[in-house]
Amino acid sequence: MMDDTFSLYDLKVEVVATEKPMVCNHQAGDYFTLVGENLSFPAGQTFPLYSLAAILPLLPAKQRDTHPHDWMTTDAEIACPDPHCGGRFRITRTGRTEFHHADVTAVPLPDGGTS
Numbered sequence: 001m002m003d004d005t006f007s008l009y010d011l012k013v014e015v016v017a018t019e020k021p022m023v024c025n026h027q028a029g030d031y032f033t034l035v036g037e038n039l040s041f042p043a044g045q046t047f048p049l050y051s052l053a054a055i056l057p058l059l060p061a062k063q064r065d066t067h068p069h070d071w072m073t074t075d076a077e078i079a080c081p082d083p084h085c086g087g088r089f090r091i092t093r094t095g096r097t098e099f100h101h102a103d104v105t106a107v108p109l110p111d112g113g114t115s
C-alpha cells in the first residue's frame with residue numbers, strides 16, 4: 001500500500017478590533033475556519049466580500065509548513081483592505097488535517113507515492 005499522505009494546517013481567521021473603528025460589516029469575534037479547501041462560517045454569520053478577497057491569497061501559504069524565520073510564519077494579523085476601517089484579521093493555525101494525494105487531485109505522483 002503506497003503512502004500518499006500529506007498534511008495541512010487547519011486555520012481560523014478571526015476579526016480583531018483596534019483603537020480605530022470598523023466601518024465594514026465585520027465585528028470583533030466574527031470568524032471562519034479553513035480545513036483543506038473548505039471554508040466554514042458559523043450559522044447566520046456573514047463576512048464582507050472585500051475583506052474576504054484580501055485574506056484569501058494568504059491562506060494556502062498559512063496552511064503549509066513555513067520556515068521559522070519566514071514572515072509568513074511569524075505574522076498573523078492582516079489589515080482590512082478598506083483604509084478607513086480599523087479591522088484586523090488574525091490567522092491562527094489550530095491543528096493539522098491529513099489528506100491523501102489521490103483524494104485531492106487526478107495528477108499521479110511521479111514516484112507512485114512511495115517516498
Ligand SMILES: [Zn+2]
Nearest residue numbers: 024080085087
Ligand atoms: Zn473592514
